Amino acid sequence: MVGKTVCFVVKMKAIVTSYLFCLIGLTAFSQHQNQLYKGNQSYMDGDFDQAQMYYQQALSGDPNIYEGNLNLGNTNFRKQDFEGATSLYQKATENSIDAAKKAKALHNLGNTYLQNQKIDEAIEAYKSALRANPNADETRYNLAYAQKLKKQQQEQQNQDQNKDQENEEKNEDQQEKKDDKKDNQEKQQDQKEEDKEQQDKKDQQEQKDNKDQQKDQEQKAQPKTIELSPREAEQMLEAAKNEDQKLQMQLRKQQAKTKNIDKDW
DSSP states (O other), X not given: OHHHHHHHHHHHHHHHHHHHHHHHHHHHHHHHHHHHHHHHHHHHTTOHHHHHHHHHHHHHHOTTOHHXXXXXXXXXXXXXXXXXXXXXXXHXXXXXXXXXXXXXXXXXXXXXXXXXXXXXXXXXXXXXXXXXXXXXXXXXXXXXXXXXXXXXXXXXXXXXXXHHHHHHHHHHHHHHHHHHHHHHHHHHHHHHHXXXXXXXXXXHHHHHHHHHHHHHHHHXXXXXXXXXXXXXXXXXXXXXXXXXXXXXXXHHHHHHHHHHHHHHO
C-alpha cells in the first residue's frame, strides 16, 4: 500500500512539473504576443520609435519570431533604415515554413532592395516571392516595375557610354586639329627660317658680287702695265733718243734765227 502511495506521489509531481513548464511557456508566448500587439498598435498610430521598442522586446525572448522580424523590418523600412530592414526580412524568410508568409517577407525584401537602388537584388527577391506564391499580383507588378527600371538603367548606361565615346572621339578630333595646327605652325616657322637663311645667303652673295664688281672697276681704272721684251725695250729707247736729237736740232735752228734778228737791229 505504501509503495503504491509513493508511486502515485511521484506521478503527481511529474504531472505538476509538466503543467508548470507548459504554463511558463504559455506565459512567455503571451508576453511576446502582447509586445507584438502593442508594437502593431504603435505602428498603426505612426509612432515608429515606440513600435520599434515593442518589437525588439518581443524578439529579445525569441529572436526567431516571424512576426517580430517582419514587423520590426517594416518599422525600419518606414524609418528609412533599409540596411536594418533587409537583415530582418531575410531572417523572417529563413524562419518561415509557410509559403504565403515567406512570399510576404520576400516581397518586402524586394521593396527594400529597390529603395536602396539595388535593382538586381530586388528583381531576384520578387522572383523568389512569386515562386513561393505565384498568385501575388502586387509582387508581379513590382517585379515588372523593377525590370523596367533595369532596362532604363541599361539604356542610360548605353547612352552614357555612347556619349563618353562621342566625347572621346570629339576630344581626339580636337587634339588632332591642335596637333595639325601645331605642325603647320612649326612648318611655317621652319619655312620662314629657311627663307631667311636663303635670303641671308642671297644678300651675302650680292654683297660679294658687288665687292668683286667694284674691285674689277678699280682695277680697270688703273694703268695697265705692259710687259716688253728686251728687244722691244731697246727699240723704244732708240726711238726716244732719235726724237730727242730731232728736238735738239729744232731748238738750235730756232736760236740761230733769233740771233740773226738781233744783228739786223
